[in-house]
Amino acid sequence: MLKPFVPPIEYEDAKEQAIDILTQMTLDEKISMIAGHNMFFTKGLERFKVPSMYMSDASQGVNIRRELDDQLEKSVAFPCSIALASTWNTELAGTYAKSIGEECRAGEIAVLLGPGINIYRVSQNGRNFEYLGEDPYLTSRITENYVLGMQGTGTIATLKHFVANNTDYKRRTSNSVVDERTMHEIYLPGFEAGINAGAMAVMTSYNLVNGEYAGQNKDLITGILREKLGFKWLVMSDWWSVWDAQKVIASGLDLDMPGEPRQEYPDYTKKPEHFVRYSAKSLIQEGKVKEADIDKMVTNVLTTKIAMGLLERPIKDTSFLKNFDEHEAVALQTGRESIVLLENKNVLPIIPSDEIYIIVTGEYADKIPFGGGAAEVVGYDQITMINGLKEMYGDKVSHIENPTDEEIKSATHIIYSTGTFDSEGWDRPFDLPDTINQEILHITSLNKNTIVSVSSGGGVNMNAWNKDVGALLYNWYPGQLGFRAFAEIISGKTNPSAKLPITIEKKFEDSPGYGYLPSGSELYTGWDQDHRIIDPIQDVVYDEGVFVGYRWYESKHIEPLYAFGYGLSYTTYAYGNLVLDQKVIPAGSPLHLSVDVENTGKMDGQEIVQVYVRDMESSVPRPVKELKGFQKVYLKAGKKKTIDFTLVERDFSFWDVATKKWKLEPGVFEICIGSASNTILAKAQLEIK
Known part of the structure; x- marks a missing residue:
């Protein structure tokens, strides 16, 4: 059994200090504490030595917001969260989170907005790369170690997105209809594990759950999160995700983020009266809420800050800057253990020799694939696929963007790199473009030693060609050093050990979530649709119940393309x-x-x-x-x-x-x-x- 994280100041002592401060605060000061400040911060109160807290996004490392002052000069781009889950290495999960937490401390980040632990229900979800796969048990074990690693650095971990946020298709008007048993067996265990490990923050989700927005849903926040799961620390909304200040105050939420309208989007997406900061005083005056309700929210915000010692020590600690080399080593090791070998017809490993000649082609041969949205992390000193392979093979490898048939035939091996760009705010198709499928089939017809590399945040349809290739590897979004690990695996220097944390179906129609899109609708890209709160609410009915992922395929006797937990090795x-x-x-x-x-x-x-x-x-x-x-x-x-x-x-x-x-x-x-x-x-x- 893991020992849960214990903050520097125990809960009861921190709460006592919080209440002492609360009794001296004005109502305006209280209201300022329960809403965001300057987009990514909480409000500080200098007269009580209560600091402002900066919150940064996660999932591939620390997101550096260049538009803000005093940001880190650099942060390590790690393999994404679903890649971490592919390692099935709980100890590494703790070390991975510890590395990110140290970079948070170096950048004066008090709260990391992660880990993301929503269950992989549909392969098309644009945020699958931020999460930990389809199984609640695997998710739970990775999560608890992540929390311990993160909070051991003095950085608060945030479990998100609570709860049943399993698609990013028009997420603000998506209503997840989930029965009680399914909620407890599939969608809550990761949160329960994180809470039991001592996580000190939870973020609610954009979607509605059983008819009410998650961030203002009293049944969820007070009934399940606080009473059933025993969470006692800070609960915040996701940015611009709540719409009724009165419901928010009554729900058990503590912090409305970011607390103010966003100017670049139309007024109908979010009006001032939706925000707690603008409405709390009038709601008290009208008798719709009580000041005691505000006091509960302020107490939780203060208790969390006090318990983590933020009133007693600086949030920023530049001594952690010296550990960046260690963080890079962790990113590289995560890459080594997260790349899944799915097919190998004795083509791999390719032992370096004078007889080989490798051509590398495809979209991600010379650029780093990554997931987009708030979780985007650039990194530094990036090793592209061609860079990594040249480190290993020297002039025995060449990047040719559009190799001719003769060039394809002349190579001993072809490495073809493809994938998807997955992002917060929209979902993407399960199917790859037909041009990609045809190109792979053409190359394999000319050279049987074709190795396909897939970089994606979730499963894609490879059914057209997966059995024709000589080898197939799943790289996910590998971070700044993942392709060095890829080259090590290609050469046999590293023996692949990763296993899928998801099931990859043969066609999307086979999956438990098929049909989640409203009738007649189509997938989109870009942010405009994401902010259309005027659209009608659409029910996403989880009628598969507890039969998610491999549970579904096995119960329905549907053979997937690749099963949960599957991955090959160079040994037996x-x-x-x-x-x-x-x-x-x-x-x-x-x-x-x-x-x-x-x-x-x-x-x-x-x-x-x-x-x-x-x-x-x-x-x-x-x-x-x-x-x-x-x-x-x-x-x-x-x-x-x-x-x-x-x-x-x-x-x-x-x-x-x-x-x-x-x-x-x-x-x-x-x-x-x-x-x-x-x-x-x-x-x-x-x-x-």
């Missing part, structure tokens, strides 16, 4: 000797189990051992199996290790809507050990009485 592994410490246990008792894993190949490597649980008979529909444990283990060639796991009552339970609690039904369960959700290599049965 054998599983055996699955042992349960008991075959029958009483309800509530933990189960200890072990399995042997052996590296049966000729190269050292890392394997991700996955534990799934299947309920053989249940009173409610349950998935075929669910991930309930995993470990990433390093094994030298020819070596074997025994891997231990412990499963607890929650791992066998489902959310019972009648009792509004987790419920374990006694019966027979199957413990499944595998290297992917569709590759189970050992099974054992357990009876729970």
Whole structure:
């Protein structure tokens, strides 16, 4: 069990100090504390030594806002969050977050607006790259380590976006209709894990949830977040995402961000009366809210600042600037462990030699792919794909933008780089342009040693050509050094170890979220549609329930293109000797189990051992199996290790809507050990009485 983060000043002591300050504040001062200030800041109060807090976006590192003064000169561009999830490395997740947190401290950033932990429901979601995949268990384990790594630096982590924000198509007029069981089993566990790890901020989402905007939804914020999940710190809105100041004040939200209109968008998108700062005093005067309601909000804002020690020490600490080399090393290691090898017909690795000649072509051969929106991070000293490969192969590799047929035939290998530009504010198609598909098919017809590299924030349709290529790698958005890691994998210097944190379907119609777009509508790009609050509210009904991701494909017997948890290596592994410490246990008792894993190949490597649980008979529909444990283990060639796991009552339970609690039904369960959700290599049965 992880020990949760404990702030420098304990909650009760911080709250006592907050209330002492509160009793001395004027109403105007109180109102100033519950709304943003200068777009990305909270308001400070000099007479109480309460500092303003600067908030910066995350997901690929620190977003440097060049329009503001006193910004960091540079920040490391890390592989994006979904790439981090592909490592399945919880320790690395903590180190990754620690690195970003140190850069926050160096840049006087008090609050990082991350991690993003919304579940990957549809492959077209423009913000999937900011999140941690489709599975709530994997998301939870990465999240809790991220929170500990981030807040250990003195930077506040923000869990976002609460909740059920799983599309960016007209997100301000999108109503997520989610039943109670689905909410608790799929969409809340990541937030619960982050809260249990000690996260000190939560950001609500743009969308409505079951008919009310998330940022002014009392059932969500007070009922679920505060009462059920026990969150006691700062809750903020996303920028321009709440519309009724009275509801906001009553909901349990503490901070309306950014607290003021945005001039460059039409008035109808956000009016002054929507903002807490403009309306709070008149609402009190009219008796619609009480000053005590404002006091609760101010107390939470102050308590969070005080507990993190922000009244006692500077937010900025330039001593962390000396750690940037370490951060680059973490970014590189994340790249090494996040690139997923999906196909390999003995084409890889390409060992450097005088006999090889590699042509690199495609959109991302000479530029760094990245996700857009608030999470965009530029980085510095960028290594492009061609740069990384030239470091490895020298003049044995060339970048040719439009190689001729003869040039394609003359090369020993072709590396074709493609991908998508995913961004906050809109969704993008699952299908690649047909010109890309035809180009790949043409190249593979001329050279069987064609390696395709995909850089994207989520799954794309590769069904037209994935079996024709010699090798296929998924790079996600790799950051400033990810293509150096790519070159290491291509050459065999690094053995790929990543596994998919998502299922990639053969066609979008196969997915659980298919049909989420309103009838007759089309995808768009750009920000204009995102701000059209005058559009009608559109329901997005989560009628698949708990059957998200691999749960859906397995229950519907739909074969995906690539399964959740899948990824190849340059070596091979054998599983055996699955042992349960008991075959029958009483309800509530933990189960200890072990399995042997052996590296049966000729190269050292890392394997991700996955534990799934299947309920053989249940009173409610349950998935075929669910991930309930995993470990990433390093094994030298020819070596074997025994891997231990412990499963607890929650791992066998489902959310019972009648009792509004987790419920374990006694019966027979199957413990499944595998290297992917569709590759189970050992099974054992357990009876729970």
